[in-house]
Amino acid sequence: MTEPYDCKECKESLYGQKYILKDDTPYCIKCYEALFSYNCEVCSVLIGCTSKDLSYKDRHWHSECFLCAKCSRSLVDRPFATKDDLLICIECYSNEYSAKCYACLKTIMPGSKKMEHKGNSWHENCFTCNRCQQPIGTKSFVQKDTSNYCLSCYEKQFALQCITCKKPITTGGVNYRDQPWHKECFVCIGCKQQLAGQRFTSRDDFVYCLNCFCNLFAKKCAYCTTPISGLGGSKYISFEERQWHNDCFNCKRCCVSLVGRGFLTCKDDILCPDCGKEF
Template sequence: MGECFDCAECQESLYGQKYTLKDSKPHCLKCFERLFCSNCEACQKLIDCTSKDLSYNDRHWHAECFVCTACSRALAARPFANKDDNPMCVECYSDRYSSECHACLKPIRPGCKKMEHKGNSWHEDCFACNSCLQPIGTSSFLVKDGKNYCLPCFEKHFSKQCVQCKKPIMTEGVSYLDRPWHKECFVCCTCEQQLAGQRFTSRDDSTFCLDCFCSIFFQKCANCDSPVGSLKSSNYICFEQRQWHVDCFTCTRCSESLVGKGFLTCKDDILCSECSQTA
């Protein structure tokens, strides 16, 4: 006996009839359409086995029904966009919904690469340096008066030049006496400590931290040999061309403070009254 060839759903013989396969199982056309075919989104009629089924986002159309909802142009063989579940040709979508290029003022069509910055949009080729006109792409850039510039052009036209290293100041800078420095270039000329954010002074066009300035230009305490009369403190005692910190002005022998008291000198020593009697 020959092998049976029946519809997998209704078991009717398929000999001499048209059929189709689903998961390797044969189905008569009536069962296949009832079980597996969809209704067209446009005309709501069944998309039967003899019709071409176009699907998008789990929705189905006859090929002839898949048209732009704005101009009715056939979309079966052309790019399209989707707006609120309505298919549209690229031209209609662009005219109604696409962003406008900030440079050429033309719509940025779906599928085109779009560059965005602070709420504005550009075609990729239109997003260019205002000076050299080269596309910026994903490279770094800066904005001046609403116009975009690549870094080399911005440096050339707008950046201040550091007094110290002569290079453009692109990020943090310091201004002193109307002259610009990089933050890292504005340093003490002696110890090279950065001066931004701290007290400093200058002399003969050179900048100094307070410690270096005092160490170089102030007299030393006759007792501890540290600078006295510094910019940090003006309290000191002066006697016979020698100077002392207030705390350092003590008897050489007993270390008693001599501030406000009588004292005598013996060569380089200063002595309280009691110690001077035994000198």
């Protein structure tokens, strides 16, 4: 029968012996170390009950073995970082692995907040607008010639102004006759349809979509009365102040095309020579 002060594992009496309680259960030193102690990551020697056990992510060290892998200084009660499972003091880690601030060229210490853009890094307080010097933080910004600008400063200093609304053009835009427009401001003077990416023409410094231009200014076909644009190389027939679409220039009686052929006129009608002989 086990006595209250016998070792839980080996059953040896603990009277007059050193022992350790774990979960209210007594163990002799030897059994406790065999069951619950760990080997040191560095020296591989058991970390005994009389030694201080330092642990990090299920790994254990003697306090005297808990050292920086680069400079061998003790890491006890000091901040550290890890690289490839090696423990490294903050100073060594910063010198060898930490990014340098693009603005002040000083090391960005591990754990401190940093801003990154296109492969460069900044301290949070160094990531500022080149014009107003205010921190940009997580706000939108524009980079120009390696300098960063908040949108407000960029618009004031660099952005073109729309010829119509006089506001800055920050993205996209249309350039026509060396003048800038927002896409939404570059519209037909007649129907207000946006003209970016569409065929258009101009008259008296105003821009028009083809439909509005034809309806307002193009001559009308003497046969079908719809506008003749003459734009884009389209062909038409003109005779005595009258115009026809090529497809509409036909004999009034037999409807044969008269394009490139001789013809006769009878009052307002045009006739092929054969039909004209009947009059």
